[in-house]
Amino acid sequence: MAHETHTHVRSQTEYEYIRRQRSKEMRGQLTSFAIMIFLTLIAFTAVAADFSPYLITPIILLLAAVQVVLQLYGFMHMSNKGHGMVAFFMFSGMFVAFITILALVTIVWW
Template identity: 60%
Template sequence: MANDQTNSANPNVNLKYRRRKNAEEMRHQVVSFSLMIFLTLIAFLAVAVEDFQHWFTVPFILLLAVVQVIFQLYYFMHMKHKGHDTIALFLYSGALVGAITILTFVTITWL
């Protein structure tokens, strides 16, 4: 059971393995999608409740957005799978350049 993948010549064995892996992947997709819907509802509720102050609501919604981006990358764009190292490098480099750009413009407008 250490190595779940089978290289059997029997197509029925490979079919069972693929079905089990597909079912597991689909379960992860459904759980991730449900979590993202839940996080979206929390964000809507944070805006709808008037007791929350503006200084709390905006960072809270941004935090929920970052969590949802991570879910999107790792579950729906399959970044958790092997072989996506180059793509991940470009995505993270782009995120770093974007964060530095935003930080630069925020710093310029504060001066």
């Protein structure tokens, strides 16, 4: 049962496997961190360079979407096993929110 503690001694192979996995994950996190910094730089540059708002707005929105995905999968472990339900509910929530906003924008405020 839950309150009984089991001690499990890792074998050498297991230990190395976990170590490899962890360093791989760390590499992934660092990469996505670098990409996110880079994307933010692009966004700032676009604004600083005084491009037309019609260019800047879509670029920033696009970059924001990419950042959200990187954040979820790179940092918040959504790519790991056992996150299917979480992903399903998050995307359904986003879908409902999107439909709502789309409808309000098109039929109330347009």
